[in-house]
Amino acid sequence: MKNITKSKNNLYSLGALVLLLGFLAFLQSDTAGYSYQISILERSAIYAVVAVSMNLLTGFTGLFSLGQAGFMAIGAYIVAIFTIPVEARASVYYVSGISPVLANIQLPIPVALLLGGLASAALAALIGIPVLRLKSDYLAIATLGFSEIIRAFIAAPMFDTITNGSYGLKNIPGFSSIFTVFGLAALCIVLMVLLIHSSYGRAFKAIREDEIAAQSMGLNLFRYKELSFVISSFFTGVGGGMLAMFMRSIDSKTFQVSLTYDILLIVVLGGIGSVTGSVLGAFLVTSGRELLRFFDDPLVIGGVSIPLFRSGFRMVIFSILLMVVVLFYRRGIMGDKEFSWDGLFGLIRRLPDRLKKRKTSSAAPGEGGLKQ
Amino acid sequence: MSFTTFLQQCLTGISLGGAYALIAIGYTLVYGILRLINFAHGDIFMMAGYFMIFAMASLPWFLAIPVTLLVTVLLGVSIERVAYRPLRSAPRMSVMISAIGVSYLLQNLATYLFTALPKGYPEIPFLKRIFQIGGLSASFVTFLTPVLTLVLVYLLILLINHTKIGMAMRAVSKDYETASLMGIKINKTISFTFAVGSLLAGIGSILYFTDRMTVFPFSGSLPGLKCFVAAVFGGIGSIPGAVIGGFILGLGETALVAMGQSTFSDAFTFILLIVMLLIRPTGLFGEKTTDKV
């Protein structure tokens, strides 16, 4: 009986995968016509990688880091510096020229992405040594600070020949197709999921649950926190590299603290401690932001222009949304549960009852998750 | 560098440090009581800047200042009421995320309402008067800031050590639950703490922006972070610590700018943080706390 449900669920998953691939192939068939949709989906997939890596740290190890933008910047700049075609470099570094050391080094894209991830992992290891020995509040503030320092260094005039200072880098090679983006993102996320479900993932969760008990199980707190921090930063760096390829041109302003807050919104909305929640959140937030774009345009109804609608209103709506989730739906969409077909069907079955209940007694909204 | 220039730089540093100290106290007070990094504190400071711009547009300075301070205090207290109080029993991470949310909201709201372009900060004539002492010349606000900071800190310490509400604040910061069992009104005490913190941030804002002349939606975020570092440096929860941290930060930063390394004056703060955490994690005046097993 159990096996039948299981194979049935596998069948559903396979079906969903085929549908997704079909949809992507459909978009890919007319890249010019669907460029807007493609760009939203690609950005979502990249944010999903970063959000899952933030969740690995925050949701599964219980450490709260706010350095995502900084680690993404490192990945992005490494990928950019080493993949901009050599012949295009003169036009990119037209102000101060490029450092002769770097001028002729061009790496294949996968190598550059890996290098970007490794560089941010190495920096994370360094920061982690002093900070992870302390309470996690300090980690939040120190990583946030580092993220700003990294930006300051990138924009500093003395590194102009490497980072092109405040002019940013352009002509970064892009992705050949949407499949590359989704494939890479899926690879990163699958690796993180495998880690979370391994013996090491259990050790991370033990630390999240109770540090003292985890220690008495023979787990060296610092070692495992550092490990989780380094791995999370690795994937954040890779995500940053992917973002650079997606955007084709980057500068230090791309990686402001607000980027970290975007990722945080995704993780909180999806549910802290749920990988599928983070993925779902990445697609919802990224496309939601595009859909909300009309808030930024002046709105005229029957000749009367509604005064609220102007540039910046979208972000206000967005931050209010974050506050509403934090205050009233603290568990987010998925809580700490993962998506499952049984959970989805269960929800659909219960939906009529729930609606009826809500009508009769205007009860407080539930956690609104797919519970198994 | 001549001796006069050196003194001039010191004066600038001390003045900046005074403004930092006033903000850092807000962090230290709130952290002491709620164990929360109030990420929105820097943005309250930024909003106070805007309030002042609008108050000065229609009021003379001696009315504009109290109005600005009052509105800032209201903002601080209502943030606590709306965004932190409902999460009293929630995990600490949720409260921290809520604080980030408020900070994000205030920045976006400021961008929406006042645009992202820097707005000119009004000049208060008597604060901008230039004084000459020997070879030193500086505006009145430069001399006023450190003096006012020290006076305010003295008053605050008196308040905390010698009044009933001060005793309540000390009790709540030592043990939240026991304090409530002893009949201390937790919510009132916390609101009061936010009011004091916001008041100091408001005063700090006037002193800081009078020297800088412009306000923009993100002008609170970096000073906010720095002042939190100042509070950690001095030992989080300790008021004299926050003050000394603020002054050290102000002096260090000014020294780097004077040496022509202004790009790294921001980085200096965080390097200071890391060094302190390595050598003395509890900060200069912090107390060591041990979890009960």
Place this chain on the structure above:
Amino acid sequence: MTDKKNILHMDQITMQFGGVVAVNGLTLDVNEHEIVALIGPNGAGKTTAFNCVTGIYQPTYGSVSFQGEVILADTPQGKMRRLYAGDVTPASLTPVHKTPDQVTKLGIARTFQNIRLFGNLTVFDNVLIAKHMRAKQNVFSATLRLNHKEEQRMRDESMELLQMQGLAHLKDEIASSLPYGLQRRLEIARALATNPSLLLLDEPAAGMNPQETQELTDFIRQIRDDYHLTIFMIEHHMDLVMQISDRIYVLDFGKLIAQGVPDEIQNNPKVIEAYLGVSDNVDD
């Protein structure tokens, strides 16, 4: 006394917090295959003494040896030299500080007075986590599932342990949802999963009724024999302590006031005074 092999030796352990001396010059021995109890009124410093054995606290003065190896040692330094208020005059000792995880690796496992399970994880995961420390794997082999043999071994061993503890049918339950008595039992199972040779139990019978306490008595004896353990425990239930212990140490205000076999302790006037002087509710 006994010619059995010494397992745990605490030598003049003094633990001072600020001006308060929580444990004052405690010297005791636990020998192989013994069940030794540490008793005393509330606040006598028993749990502090445990925390000094497992490395959660670094003692202010004194040393702890496990199977002949010094695992913790210190002597007052810096400000503490002036503040030191212990009875024993400190001699110079080379500081040794094994962290709690290192102590566990050496073979000392413990349970906690106020249960510390991994509350949101399953019963099975709680035990499985304890197996991680001795597993031969690294983060790459574990992620890429190259360690599947090792993983399978860990799972089999954990399952076997749960079966022996009668918790197998609960393996997929969330730990914090178990009834109190089973949570205690799971905590012991989890400690056993680290393959210890010395087990420290901090008030294993707290909150149990007389019948459960009786079951626990048998259970402790049984695990000692099944797993070749030495057991050192803190307990308030005198029935349990008197029935099960080979020897008893009595602590009051951080100081050792008596030691001996159960009969000696029961009739020791100092012990009676310590208990009656503080509280007449020994069961609490």
